[in-house]
Amino acid sequence: MDKHLIVLDLDGTLLTSEKVISPYTKIQLELAMAAGHEVMIATGRPFRASVLYYNELRLSTPIVNFNGAYVHHPLIPEWEVRHTPLPLEKVHNLLDIAERHGVKNIVAEVKDDVYIEQYDSDLMPIFNFGEPHMVHGSIRESLATGATSLLLQANGSDVESLRQAVMAEHVDALYYHEWGPPFHILELVNKEVNKAYGIQPITEVYNIPQERVIAFGDESNDLEMIDYAGVGVAMGNAIDDLKKIANVITDTNDEDGIGKFLKDYLQL
Numbered sequence: 001m002d003k004h005l006i007v008l009d010l011d012g013t014l015l016t017s018e019k020v021i022s023p024y025t026k027i028q029l030e031l032a033m034a035a036g037h038e039v040m041i042a043t044g045r046p047f048r049a050s051v052l053y054y055n056e057l058r059l060s061t062p063i064v065n066f067n068g069a070y071v072h073h074p075l076i077p078e079w080e081v082r083h084t085p086l087p088l089e090k091v092h093n094l095l096d097i098a099e100r101h102g103v104k105n106i107v108a109e110v111k112d113d114v115y116i117e118q119y120d121s122d123l124m125p126i127f128n129f130g131e132p133h134m135v136h137g138s139i140r141e142s143l144a145t146g147a148t149s150l151l152l153q154a155n156g157s158d159v160e161s162l163r164q165a166v167m168a169e170h171v172d173a174l175y176y177h178e179w180g181p182p183f184h185i186l187e188l189v190n191k192e193v194n195k196a197y198g199i200q201p202i203t204e205v206y207n208i209p210q211e212r213v214i215a216f217g218d219e220s221n222d223l224e225m226i227d228y229a230g231v232g233v234a235m236g237n238a239i240d241d242l243k244k245i246a247n248v249i250t251d252t253n254d255e256d257g258i259g260k261f262l263k264d265y266l267q268l
Helices: 010-014 023-034 051-056 088-101 159-170 195-205 220-228 240-245 257-265
Strands: 005-008 038-041 063-065 070-072 105-110 113-116 133-136 149-153 174-178 185-190 213-217 231-234
Touching: 005 010, 005 195, 010 213, 023 038, 023 257, 038 063, 063 195, 070 195, 088 105, 088 149, 088 159, 159 174, 159 185, 174 220, 195 213, 195 220, 213 220, 213 257, 220 231, 220 240, 231 240, 231 257
Parallel strands: 005 038, 005 213, 113 133, 213 231
Antiparallel strands: 063 070, 105 113, 105 149, 149 185, 174 185
8 A cells, every 4th residue: 555644633632531542543553654654743732742652652753743833853853843933023912912911821832942921830730741941930021032832821711802802913923722621721823834734844755645644633723634634534522623624533532543544544
C-alpha cells in the first residue's frame, strides 16, 4: 500500500479520558509505521506537554504544536522551524481589550516559555507541565517578543462576550479556540495558522499527496485539519461540526477509535 501520513490530535483523540495511549491503538500505530507509513502529532499543546507521547510512540517525524503556530522536528535541530507568533504590537492591543473586559487572568506562551499575570493554583498544573521557564507578573512589561499563543481567561463563563470583544477589533488577524469548562479560556494565535497550515509543508517533505493524509480529531481546533486531509476521521466523541465535515466517524477515544480504523483501512 502507498505511504500515508497519519496525523493525530492528542486530547480526546489519541489519548483516552485517562490521558494515556491505549495498548491496542499503540500496537496498530506501531504496525502502521512498520508497514512504511508516517505518523505525526498535531496538537494545541506546547511541545513540552506533548513530547511524552511523541517519545512513547517512538516517532521520528516533525510535530505541530499550538494548533500550527509552532512546527519543528525534535530529532533534527537543523530542520527548518516554522514559528508564526502573534506580533508583539498585536499582543499589546489584545492586552488593552483584556483589561477593559476585566478578564480573570492572562497567559502568554513563547514556544515553551510561559508568562502568566496572576498566580492561579488551578491553572498551574497545566502550564507547569514540562517544567517551563515561567515568569509571573505583568505580561506587558515582561514580554519582549511576539507570543506563540495568548490565552485570556474570562470571569465565570463569560467567554463568549470576551470573544466578541476581541474579534470585533481583530477578526482578520486572529484564529481563536475556546477551552471548555472549568477554565473558560479564549486561546488566540496568528490568523495564518491552524493544524492544516502546520501539516501541509510536512506532506511535501515526505512527498505524500493530500489524498493520502489520514487525520484524526475531535474538537473545533481540528476542523481545518479534518477538512484538509484526504481521509478526515472524526472520533465518536467529536463535536457535531467536525462529524459533519469528516469522511469517516470512528469509535471514541476510549474505544480505540484510531486503532480500529487504521487496522481496517490500512489492512494491518
